[in-house]
Amino acid sequence: MKTILITGCAGFIGFHLSKQLLLNDYVVVGVDNLNSYYDVNLKQARLKQLKEYKYFTFELCSIEDKEAMEKIFSQGQIDIVINLAAQAGVRYSLENPSAYIESNVVGFLNILECCRHNKIEHLIYASSSSVYGANTKLPFSTKDNVDYPVSLYAATKRANELMAHTYSHLYDLPTTGLRFFTVYGPWGRPDMSYFKFTNAIMKGEKIQVFNFGQMKRDFTYIDDIVEGIVRLMDKKPERVQVPNISSSAPHKVYNIGNNRPEELMTFISVIEEKIGKKAKKEFLPMQPGDVHATYANVEDLEKEIGFKPKTSINEGIAKFVDWYKEYYKLE
Template sequence: MHILVTGAAGFIGSFVCHRLLEMGCRVTGIDNLSDYYSVKLKRHRLALLQDKPGFTFCQLDLADRVAMAELFARERFQRVVHLGAQAGVRYSLDNPMAYADSNMIGTLTVLEGCRQNRVEHLVFASSSSVYGLNTKLPFSTEDCVDHPVSLYAATKKSNELMAHSYSHLYAIPTTGLRFFTVYGPWGRPDMAMYLFTRAIDEGKPLKVFNQGNMQRDFTYIDDIVEGVVRILEKVPQPDPAWRGSPVSASSAPYRIYNIGNNQPASLLDFIRLIEKALGKQAIKELLPMQAGDVRTTCADIEDLYQAVGFKPVTPLEQGVERYVRWYREYYG
């Protein structure tokens, strides 16, 4: 099977490529290698993939309509895993146009490629951030997600709407996955896992927002990848009896699932686990809530389990230990 993975030099994308190659798939990975964070880290991720049989990499911007159309027409992908995006909630406050180009136009070029070339299944990354001002826990795919608190979240919700319209109009089987705070080795350096680890390791103050009164549904990278590959194999079918409920299904071949650990941890407990793994104490700088943040995330994953028989299994302490081990090897 020939599969396109967008964002192949990214954190989740590179891991998904590894897994698909291990399964015997032929994988074409694309990435624009943007400098939003370390290009060196992205190239190192790619270096681990380059010599693997069946892998091809193209440096390509998702927003390049002509190049994307040519790629789809030339390669005739059977399935697509669309993970490429401009990430980061806080960065969206400073550079909103980057999110329009990458997350909106970029997703549209992928959808067009799938439409024009009859792709069997498109799996795309959404985000827990779409739940916005929701206060009911755990977050369910049946909840209303019409009140985002960041532009990043708004673009991810828009991606879901765009995908559904293409699924409805052109019968493209499409599945969206709302990821919850992914962490692990090779993780992004703009995320809390890296920022906290580095600050503690170097004996510098670390910024803890909302005075530490926040909880996150931290989900280990291996669990995310397992969910992605299982969902990729489960091509959604239209439900002719659908009349508006459940929200995560449709009369089109379209589905939405959460992938999270379903065990939110407080930010302060998260920091304590990093302290334990490093053998060092944190210097905490307690700060007010940041614009675009939410206090708590927690995933209802019953739909995912019913669909593919899988729930994330990695305990947070184990995941943190693995990350710190990798951090010391890579940055040390």
């Protein structure tokens, strides 16, 4: 029975992944600092469910706390580490840049160091589609240049990829980075657009539609994200010299997206349909740090694990709206 350490276990993706692994008879050590970036009650509600499982243990800790992380790693054999803890959000990085450096850079360094010194089999870590910055070639491929981020959040995620590659090269630590594309679904993050839209429409309030609605996103349902991660756990990158590539480090980066971008206005109309109520829309200019479109090339993912995300926004949004009504006790 393998032991998996999941940082950010009370977060959106971390919660769903932890639950799935516990159902699959893994031992899960969950780490989270339960910060107040968004509703702590929602995080506590997720955590309450995880604590019902026999093979789940929880450590209240920030990954930037080096001594605390070293203690957690020393308490028992950890086989695989999945780092999902991070300061999230593109727009918040304009307000509080220090939080991103502390969690996403210093914290990730601590994870790498702990993995290095404890002979971890495989480190999987969250990157982001935001690393593609203002790239205009679609779909986004992991072979594309990603040297021009347009937000500090994106810059820290790209830094994670470079740091992981370095540790893979120097210490033969297998690392896999996952560029997530606009993840949504039940138990999601209240700072995400679909959650805000649903909340505002239900209350009869205005929704803010940026770039006057002229945006596309590759919306990816949470269950598809979880399945991709679970399948990749046993796909450790190997040290292989590829022609015309200077690196042979056991490091790999994948896109995990639905491979089908949707118009923002179409996405809003699906939410309206599932709620049964029209939105009051306030059209606004593009926000700093935002991008016009995202679109994931998932050929590598499909080749390696025989899987690609497939849940439609009609199916995914219906499940989210049902959860939203149940969680907030609405008719």
